[in-house]
Amino acid sequence: MRTNRWLGLGGLALVVVGAGVFFRASGLLVAGAVAAGVLAARASAPPRPSLRVERTVENPTPAPEAEVRVEVTVTNEGETLYDLRLVDQVPDGLAVVDGPARHATALRPGAAATFAYTVRASRGDHDWRRLTAIARDPMGAHEIETTIAAETTLRCVPDFESGADLPLRGLTTPYSGRVPTDIGGSGIEFHAVREYRRGDPQARVDWNRAARTGELATLELREERAATVVFVVDTRAPAYAAPAPEAEGAVERGIEATAGLAEALLSNGDRVGATAFSPLDSWLAPGSGTAHRAQLRELLATDPAFGPTPAGADRQFIPRLWRWKFRQRLPADAQVMLVSPCVDEPPIQLAKRFDALGHLVTVISPDPTTGATLGGELVGIERDLRLADLRRGGVRVLDWAPEEPFAVAADRVAGRWSR
Structure with a gap:
């Protein structure tokens, strides 16, 4: 394509030549001839680049927030390139913190150019796929843009550790565990007294009542069972809100x-x-054990649906269809922990819907709003009203402020929820 660098030069050359002829000035005629020569030179387009790209990542498996040096070497396997611009296509989830990911050079056949820059690692799999090359002719009048395949991967998996715990709601599966139920059986908390049946353990016989009335009775203790919990993390584009551009977002x-x-x-x-x-x-269906724990960590760390930047923007998202599909997958006895900043209505409707279907719902809401601006304050008020609506409907809500550690927020509500 043309760059329009010499736009208007043709008209100017004609004017200069015409003036030289009219005034019989040889200097003007020479100037017009030079301009005509430039026009002739710019008529030729540059050759299409034939390049080989090698990209090296200093540490392909860094920890989050680590700075990683990336080095790119480009070798010319074609004709001479007098003006070559190189732009590396850095994955969206990585921030360049040192050195631009671009380079300008001229390359003879067989020559190579190397440039480097530094990125800050973030959670997920980050794939470089191409490098963009723009070649111009010697006069800069025409340019050709092309992309060269060069695949490289940086994989950043956080070392997730056990954090704060939240009291679960009453419960659930037939497996023994730590959640109290309304069913009598073997446990540690008194539930009821029933008539003695042959074969009942002596340790559960109410001997005080036997001594007082002469009748045998058996103590029923409240059973504790394992909970089934499904986390639903809101990763739609609106959920990536943050109180400031440099602050950690609600999804992270x-x-x-x-x-x-x-x-x-x-x-x-x-x-x-x-x-x-x-x-x-x-x-990821509910499960337990070491292998399931590894699957869960892999899902949260690298699955595109949980990426550090919004994904699937080119796909139509219909919350009603998503809820229907989720309902088909969700076990009947499962509790739902919805993790969302609740900056719009879809997560509110999701929580209400599944609470109405009998699934115990807890909402964990990282607050991404700020009172620094009038608009931010208005968004914060709207969010507060949504959370208040959920609480009125009997849904547990943990409102988690930006400057507050999650362990502190969890402790703040744990006592109230346990009562």
Whole structure:
């Protein structure tokens, strides 16, 4: 394509030549001839670049927030390139913190150019796929843009640790565990007294009542069973809100909280599953054990539906269809922990819907709003009204402020929820 660098030069050359002829000035005629020569030179387009790209990542498996040096070497396997611009296509989830990811050079056949830059690692799989090359002719009048395939991967998996725990709601599966139920059996908390049946353990016979009335009776203790919990993490584009451009976003905070809570639940013997409230389909059925724990960590760390930047923007997302599909997958006895900043209505409707269907719902809401601006304050008020609406409907809500550690927020509500 043309760059229009010499736009108007043709007209100017004609004017200069005409003036030289009219005034019989040889200098003007020479100037017009030079301009005509430039026009002739710019008529030729540059050759299409034939390049080989090699990209090296200093540490392909860094920890989150680590700075990683990326080096790119481009070798010319074609004709001479007098003006070559190179732009590396850095994955969206990585921030360049040192050195631009671009380079300008000229390359003879067989020559190579190297440039480097530094990125800050963030959770997930980050794939470089191409490098963009723009070649111009010697006069800069024409340019050719092309992309060269060059695949490289940086994989950043956080070391999720068991975090704060939250009291679960009353319960659930036939597996023994730590959640109290309304069913009598073997446990540690008194539930009821019934008539003695042959074969009942002597330790559960109410001997005080036998001594007082002469009748044998058996103590029923409240059973504790394992909970089935499914985390639903809101990763739609609106959920990536943050109180400031440099602040950690609501999705990142929510995934960290989800990982910590899931680790605590699995350690306590509960069954845990996860999915994303997102245009991308992602589902891990509830389970337990070491292998399931590894699957859950892998899902939260690298699945595209939980990515550090919004994904699936090109796909239509219909919350009603998503809820229908989720209902088909959700076990009948499962509790739902919805992790969302609640900056719009879809997560509110989701919580209400599944609470009405009999699933115990808890909402963990990282607050992404700020009172620094009038608009931010208005968004915060609207969010507060949504959370208040959920509480009135009997849904547990943990409102988690940006500057507050999750463990502190969890402790703040744990006592109230346990009562």
